[in-house]
Amino acid sequence: MATAAEIEKQAEAREVRNRWFLSAPALIIILLAASGPLLIVLLYSFLTPGPYGDVVWKFSTEGWVSVFLERDIFDDTLSFAGAHLTIFWRSLKLAIMATVATLIFGFPTAYFIATRPERTRDIWLFLITIPFWTNLLIRTFAVLQVIRNEGIINTALINLGIIDQPIQMLYTDFAIMVGMVYVYLPLMVLPLYASMEKLDFRLVEAGYDLYATRWQVLKRIIFPMVRPGVIAGSILVFIPAIGAYVTPSVLGGGKNMMFANLIELQFGQGRNWPLGAALSITVMAIVMVALLVYVRNTSGSEARHG
Amino acid sequence: MKVDGNNGAICVPATPGKNAIEVRGVRKVFGTGEAQVAALDTVSVSIRENEFFTLLGPSGCGKTTLLRLIAGFDFPSDGEIMLYGEDIAPLPPFKRPVNTVFQSYALFPHMTVAQNIGFGLEMLGKPRAEIDARVAEMLKLVRMEKLAKRRTSQISGGQQQRVALARALAPQPKVLLLDEPLSALDYKLRKEMQIELKRLQHETGITFIFVTHDQEEALTMSDRIAVMSSGKILQVGSPRDIYDRPAERFVADFIGETNFLDARIDSIEEGRAKVTLKSGATISATLPDGFKPDGEATVVIRPEHAKAVKDGGDISGVVENVVYFGTDTHVHIRLDDGETFTVRQQNARGAGTSFERGQRVGIVIGDDAAQILKD
Numbered sequence: 098m099a100t101a102a103e104i105e106k107q108a109e110a111r112e113v114r115n116r117w118f119l120s121a122p123a124l125i126i127i128l129l130a131a132s133g134p135l136l137i138v139l140l141y142s143f144l145t146p147g148p149y150g151d152v153v154w155k156f157s158t159e160g161w162v163s164v165f166l167e168r169d170i171f172d173d174t175l176s177f178a179g180a181h182l183t184i185f186w187r188s189l190k191l192a193i194m195a196t197v198a199t200l201i202f203g204f205p206t207a208y209f210i211a212t213r214p215e216r217t218r219d220i221w222l223f224l225i226t227i228p229f230w231t232n233l234l235i236r237t238f239a240v241l242q243v244i245r246n247e248g249i250i251n252t253a254l255i256n257l258g259i260i261d262q263p264i265q266m267l268y269t270d271f272a273i274m275v276g277m278v279y280v281y282l283p284l285m286v287l288p289l290y291a292s293m294e295k296l297d298f299r300l301v302e303a304g305y306d307l308y309a310t311r312w313q314v315l316k317r318i319i320f321p322m323v324r325p326g327v328i329a330g331s332i333l334v335f336i337p338a339i340g341a342y343v344t345p346s347v348l349g350g351g352k353n354m355m356f357a358n359l360i361e362l363q364f365g366q367g368r369n370w371p372l373g374a375a376l377s378i379t380v381m382a383i384v385m386v387a388l389l390v391y392v393r394n395t396s397g398s399e400a401r402h403g
Numbered sequence: 404m405k406v407d408g409n410n411g412a413i414c415v416p417a418t419p420g421k422n423a424i425e426v427r428g429v430r431k432v433f434g435t436g437e438a439q440v441a442a443l444d445t446v447s448v449s450i451r452e453n454e455f456f457t458l459l460g461p462s463g464c465g466k467t468t469l470l471r472l473i474a475g476f477d478f479p480s481d482g483e484i485m486l487y488g489e490d491i492a493p494l495p496p497f498k499r500p501v502n503t504v505f506q507s508y509a510l511f512p513h514m515t516v517a518q519n520i521g522f523g524l525e526m527l528g529k530p531r532a533e534i535d536a537r538v539a540e541m542l543k544l545v546r547m548e549k550l551a552k553r554r555t556s557q558i559s560g561g562q563q564q565r566v567a568l569a570r571a572l573a574p575q576p577k578v579l580l581l582d583e584p585l586s587a588l589d590y591k592l593r594k595e596m597q598i599e600l601k602r603l604q605h606e607t608g609i610t611f612i613f614v615t616h617d618q619e620e621a622l623t624m625s626d627r628i629a630v631m632s633s634g635k636i637l638q639v640g641s642p643r644d645i646y647d648r649p650a651e652r653f654v655a656d657f658i659g660e661t662n663f664l665d666a667r668i669d670s671i672e673e674g675r676a677k678v679t680l681k682s683g684a685t686i687s688a689t690l691p692d693g694f695k696p697d698g699e700a701t702v703v704i705r706p707e708h709a710k711a712v713k714d715g716g717d718i719s720g721v722v723e724n725v726v727y728f729g730t731d732t733h734v735h736i737r738l739d740d741g742e743t744f745t746v747r748q749q750n751a752r753g754a755g756t757s758f759e760r761g762q763r764v765g766i767v768i769g770d771d772a773a774q775i776l777k778d
C-alpha cells in the first residue's frame with residue numbers, strides 16, 4: 098500500500114507534469130514566434146549576400162563590419178560609416194525626443210482623465226483610443242496634410258499675415274517627431290492613466306496640507322508614485338519610436354532616414370541581407386541597453402513601493 | 404415673560420483667551436439643482452486657543468466637510484472662516500498654518516517614517532539641521548525613535564497613527580485638525596491613543612479640533628464639544644454641559660442614555676421651571692437657553708440622576724427588567740402612564756436594594772436632575 102508520503106510525491110509529480118502541459122502552448126509560441134526568427138536573423142548576419150538579395154551559405158563577418166565601417170570600393174580601406182552613424186544618432190535622438198514629448202503631453206492628459214468623476218473617465222479614455230481605429234499610414238498622411246507647405250498651419254499663418262513664406266516643416270526631423278508624438282501619445286497616456294487611477298488623491302491633499310506647493314506636490318508625491326506608469330509608457334513609446342518605419346518614410350521624405358528605413362533598404366534595393374540582419378540586431382542591442390540604463394536610473398530608492 | 408438664559412446650557416463662561424478659529428455663518432453645498440446637498444447648513448462656532456475642541460455627530464453630519472473647509476481643501480459656499488481674526492479664504496491649503504491628521508492617515512508610502520515627519524518642515528524650506536533635530540524630537544514625542552528608518556508600509560496601524568500625528572505636529576501648526584483619527588484602531592489601542600492625544604495636546608499647547616462619532620471619546624477627551632446633526636451644530640458646551648444639560652432631543656439621545664417625559668410647564672423663574680408630569684407629580688427642571696415656552700415641554704432625565712425606591716417617589720411604575728452590569732444595575736420600569744423609564748443604580752456589596760421583575764417601584768427625581776428640551 099502506498100504511504101501518505103508516496104501519494105503526496107505522486108500528486109506533486111502530476112502537478113509538475115500538468116504545469117508543463119498547460120504552459121506548453123505558450124512556450125511553443127514564444128519559441129517559434131520570438132526566438133526562432135531572431136535566431137534566423139542572427140544566422141543571416143554571418144552569411145554572405147547573394148547577388149539578387151537572399152544569402153549564400155558562406156560564413157562572413159562582412160555584414161557586421163559594414164554596420165559601423167565602410168569599405169572603400171577602390172583600395173579596400175575601412176573608414177567609419179558616417180551615414181549609418183548619422184542615422185543611428187537621428188533614430189536615437191528622435192526616439193528619445195518623442196518619448197519625452199509624449200510624456201510632457203501625456204502626463205497632464207492622464208492626470209486630467211484620472212481626476213474626472215468615475216462615470217466620465219471611460220468616455221475620455223475612449224476618445225484617447227479613437228486614433229487607434231485608423232490605419233497608421235492614414236494617420237501619418239493626416240499629419241502630412243497639416244504641416245505641409247500648403248497645409249492648414251502654413252495657409253492659416255500666411256492668411257493671417259504672420260509670415261509670407263511657408264515654413265518648411267515637412268521632410269524635416271521635426272515632422273518625424275510631430276508624427277511620432279501624435280501616433281504614440283495613447284501608448285503613453287494609457288499606462289500613465291492606469292497608475293494615476295490607483296493614486297490615492299488623499300496623499301495629494303496631505304502634501305498640500307504640509308505646505309507643499311503644486312509643483313512640489315507633483316515632484317515629490319505624484320511623480321514618485323506614478324513612476325511605474327512613466328516607465329511603462331516610456332518603454333511603450335521608445336521601442337516603436339526607435340524602430341519607426343512609416344512615419345519617417347512619409348514625413349521624412351526618404352532623406353531623413355531612421356533605422357527601420359535603413360534596414361528596409363538593405364533587404365530591398367541594397368540587396369545586402371547580412372547587413373540588414375546585423376543592423377536589426379544592433380537596434381535591438383541599442384534598445385536593450387537604453388532600457389536598462391533608463392530603468393536603472395528611474396527606479397531609484399524612492400520608487401520601491403506597492 | 405422674560406426667559407433668563409443664564410443657565411449655562413449653551414453659553415459656557417469662556418476661559419479667557421483668544422479665538423483660534425471662528426466659523427461665521429458657513430454653508431457648504433455640494434452638487435447642483437435637484438441633487439444639491441447642504442453638507443453644512445449655516446454653521447457658526449468659535450474655537451479657543453489651546454483648547455481640545457471636539458466635533459461630535461453621526462456619520463454624514465458634516466464633520467469632515469467642516470474640517471476640509473478649515474484646512475482649505477474645499478471652499479465655503481457662504482460665510483467666512485477666521486484664523487486668529489483673519490479671514491483665511493484667500494489662502495491656499497499650503498499657506499494655512501493648520502495641519503491635518505487624516506482619517507486614512509495618508510502617509511506617503513514612498514518615504515520612510517522620518518521622511519514623512521520631516522516633509523512639512525522641508526516644504527517650509529527649513530535648514531536640514533533644524534529638520535533633523537525636529538524630526539528626532541517628534542519621533543521621541545510619539546515614541547517611534549526605533550522605527551525612524553522604516554517604510555510606512557512596514558509598521559502597524561497604531562504606529563502609523565503616531566507617525567501621522569508626528570507629521571502633522573512637526574511644523575508646529577496653530578491648529579491641528581484630527582478627522583476620526585482613532586476610528587481604525589482596536590479598542591485597547593484606541594484607549595491608549597486617547598490618553599496619548601491628551602498628553603500631546605497638553606505638551607504642545609496646540610489647539611486641537613478633533614472629530615469623532617464616538618460620544619464616550621468626546622466626553623472623556625474634550626474641553627468643549629460641538630454636537631452636530633444634518634449639517635448643523637445643535638449645541639456647544641463642556642462635556643458636563645452637553646451631558647447634563649442637553650438642549651435638544653437629538654443631543655440627549657445621541658449622548659448617553661436618556662429618559663424622555665412629557666410635561667406641562669406651570670411657572671418659570673430664574674431659568675428654571677416648575678413642570679407637571681403626566682403622572683401628576685410636580686418637579687423642578689432647568690430651562691435651555693433661548694427657550695420659547697408654549698405650555699408643553701419634554702423633560703429629560705439621565706438614568707443615573709434618578710433613583711428607584713420601594714415606596715413613594717415622584718412617579719411610579721412596575722419593574723419590567725433588571726440588567727446587571729457589574730459596576731451598576733439598569734432597572735427598566737414601565738410607568739403607570741405607559742412610558743418606559745430606566746434607572747441606573749450603582750452596585751455596592753451588601754447594599755440591600757435590589758429589584759425584581761413585576762415589583763411596583765417609585766422613582767425619585769433629584770433636585771437638579773431634570774432638563775427641559777428646546778424642541
Ligand SMILES: Nc1ncnc2c1ncn2[C@@H]1O[C@H](COP(=O)(O)OP(=O)(O)O)[C@@H](O)[C@H]1O
Binds near residue numbers: 440442
Ligand atoms: N465631495 C462631495 N460631494 C457631494 N457630497 C458630499 C461631498 N462630501 C461630502 N458630501 C456630503 O455631505 C454630507 C456630509 O459629509 P461629511 O462631512 O463627510 O460627513 P461626516 O464626516 O460627518 O461623516 C454627506 O451627506 C455627504 O454625502
Ligand SMILES: [Mg+2]
Binds near residue numbers: 463466467468
Ligand atoms: Mg467624516
